[in-house]
Amino acid sequence: MFSIEHEFDTTVITLVDEGAAPLQEDVIINAFEDCITINQFDTRLEEMRTITLSMAQLRDLGAALNLPEGVYTRLPVGKGS
Template structure:
């Protein structure tokens, strides 16, 4: 399950792990800002939020990588 919320400065997507597959993991919260994307998940042992920040280029590469076979790739960037 997931939710999508539009806030003032970001789109927030929350991925909820559910089902019968155990163990379930903590929710993942993705914040899409104008210049970057952050991914947050609470560490259940320490209750601290762990954060990863991706540039928009890294997000584009990740999206492309989800649909490609094993290998090394370089995406062509559009000219400004």
């Protein structure tokens, strides 16, 4: 299950782990104009953990999900196809 909320300066996506145990804590993704933050509560440390991705890293992640194993370099925007 997931939810999408649009706020003033961000889009918030919350991913809820459903199914058989053990379940993971919710993942909260904040999409800002210049970066993406991914938050998840760490039960071992009892604190929220945050990862920040640049828009370029997000594009690379999206591409990587559909590619075979290997090392890749993206062409700059507007170069090649």
